[in-house]
Amino acid sequence: MVTEMYHGLNAIIDVYINRKDYKRADYYIQMMRQNSNSFITPNLVRRGNELLYYNIGRYYCGIGKVDEGIGYFRKILTADHITFNQKEAAYGGLHTAYQLKGIPDSISKYAQLFVNANDSSYRHSTVESMYNIQSMYDYQHYQQRALKAQTENQLLWLSMALGTVVLFLVAVVVFLQADEAEKGSIGWNKRRL
Structure with missing residues (x-):
């Protein structure tokens, strides 16, 4: 419940900030602060x-x-568990903040850090994509092999069943011919006597 609330309120806050409706964004930020034990430390x-x-x-x-x-942007960077995308967002936020303050040295510093984080994030996502594509290929390859093995297994069972039926029919024909031959020889023996 708390996680759903967090994601819902955070999405609403993001929408209002993007619309520059800071009054409504503040309302939802205050709702988050009421649950500060869960979200903001x-x-x-x-x-x-x-x-x-x-x-x-x-x-x-x-x-x-x-x-x-x-x-707040710096707090994100101090976390030891942040991802490349989160680092990129924090550097982008610092770049924007220093643009608003008009401090050229910091603007260029965080612009470069933002670009570096962006490149790292891109490389990381590209590597992840390659692994995902490789695993999908492997999955399809093994799935095709399993399907082929299953088909071969079904053909083997069908061959065995068909072979059993043919052997049964041959046995019946041989039995009937032997029975006919026996009946024929009994009849011949009776005529001979």
């Missing part, structure tokens, strides 16, 4: 809450409290 970014910190940083930059926004 003073010094530690809990795993899974990185997007919330990013959106709060964007919110503060949007309402002109750039220093507070910078604090």
Whole structure:
């Protein structure tokens, strides 16, 4: 329940920040703060809450409290579990914040870090895509082999069943011929006597 609430409220906050409707975004941020034990901690970014910190940083930059926004972006970077995409978002947020503050050295620094994180994220996602494609190929390859083996197995059972039927029919024909021959020889023996 808490996770669904987090994702729902965070998505709403993101939409309102993108629309620059900071009053409504603030309303939902305050709802999140009421559950601060679950989502917002003073010094530690809990795993899974990185997007919330990013959106709060964007919110503060949007309402002109750039220093507070910078604090939230930096908190994301201090987490030891962040992904390439989260790092890219944090650097992008810092780049935007320093643009708003008009500090050229920091703008260029975080622009370069953002680009580097973006490249790392791209390389990482490309490698992941290659592994996914390889595993899909392997899965299809093994699935085709399993289907071929299953078909061969079915053909073997069909051959065995057909062979059994043919052997049974041959046995019946041989039995009937032997019976006819015996009946014929009994009749011949009776005529001879």
